[in-house]
Amino acid sequence: LAKTTQPISMDSYEGQEVNITCSHNNIATNDYITWYQQFPSQGPRFIIQGYKTKVTNEVASLFIPADRKSSTLSLPRVSLSDTAVYYCLVGGSDNQFYFGTGTSLTVIP
Amino acid sequence: DAGVTQSPTHLIKTRGQHVTLRCSPISGHKSVSWYQQVLGQGPQFIFQYYEKEERGRGNFPDRFSARQFPNYSSELNVNALLLGDSALYLCASSLGWRDWSSGANVLTFGAGSRLTVL
Numbered sequence: 678l679a680k681t682t683q684p685i686s687m688d689s690y691e692g693q694e695v696n697i698t699c700s701h702n703n704i705a706t707n708d709y710i711t712w713y714q715q716f717p718s719q720g721p722r723f724i725i726q727g728y729k730t731k732v733t734n735e736v737a738s739l740f741i742p743a744d745r746k747s748s749t750l751s752l753p754r755v756s757l758s759d760t761a762v763y764y765c766l767v768g769g770s771d772n773q774f775y776f777g778t779g780t781s782l783t784v785i786p
Numbered sequence: 787d788a789g790v791t792q793s794p795t796h797l798i799k800t801r802g803q804h805v806t807l808r809c810s811p812i813s814g815h816k817s818v819s820w821y822q823q824v825l826g827q828g829p830q831f832i833f834q835y836y837e838k839e840e841r842g843r844g845n846f847p848d849r850f851s852a853r854q855f856p857n858y859s860s861e862l863n864v865n866a867l868l869l870g871d872s873a874l875y876l877c878a879s880s881l882g883w884r885d886w887s888s889g890a891n892v893l894t895f896g897a898g899s900r901l902t903v904l
Contacts, residue, residue, distance in 0.1 A: 709886040711893075720790070720876050720895030721829065728886070764828050766893075772842030772884075774819065776828035 699765030707770035790896035811879030
């Protein structure tokens with residue numbers, strides 16, 4: 678059972694880099710790790726996905742160590758519009774999907 | 787292109803009643819999954835369907851059921867509603883199933899159906 682845990686909340690100033698870590702100690706061999714962003718009254722929105730090492734796209738980077746028991750979402754130079762809840766999702770080699778507890782990020786001007 | 791659409795957006799029911807929630811996936815997506823999100827918590831996986839077959843089921847009682855139609859739309863049914871069923875019900879669609887390496891399993895979510903049980 679791949680349970681995931683994240684810090685409940687984080688604050689950051691505009692323009693800073695933000696790193697949010699998710700722990701998933703029981704991740705299965707074929708599980709992928711995906712991060713989503715959610716604004717109030719909306720469904721989660723895809724940010725980035727990876728299996729191991731480092732993945733980068735136009736909005737974020739994802740770092741996954743060799744043991745894959747954790748992952749870190751890195752948001753470069755955050756702005757006020759990045760204030761949201763961020764979830765990691767681990768799944769689904771066993772046809773199950775496990776969302777993390779969510780990290781509420783507040784970006785301060 | 788239209789995203790994932792869900793209906794109704796809001797509804798109020800009383801304990802013991804039945805509810806049906808509907809979801810239309812993105813055109814071309816063959817997989818639909820359902821999630822329950824209680825206020826202040828992360829989404830909890832309920833079901834996944836691919837090509838009209840149930841492919842995964844979360845830890846929810848038998849009062850919860852779902853199906854996928856030939857046009858890939860889906861319904862989530864909840865019987866004998868309890869106060870604890872009050873939540874945002876999210877539907878997500880994806881191109882494929884268990885095809886993680888290509889990105890075909892990336893989920894696109896709808897805005898959800900907000901269910902209140904009184």
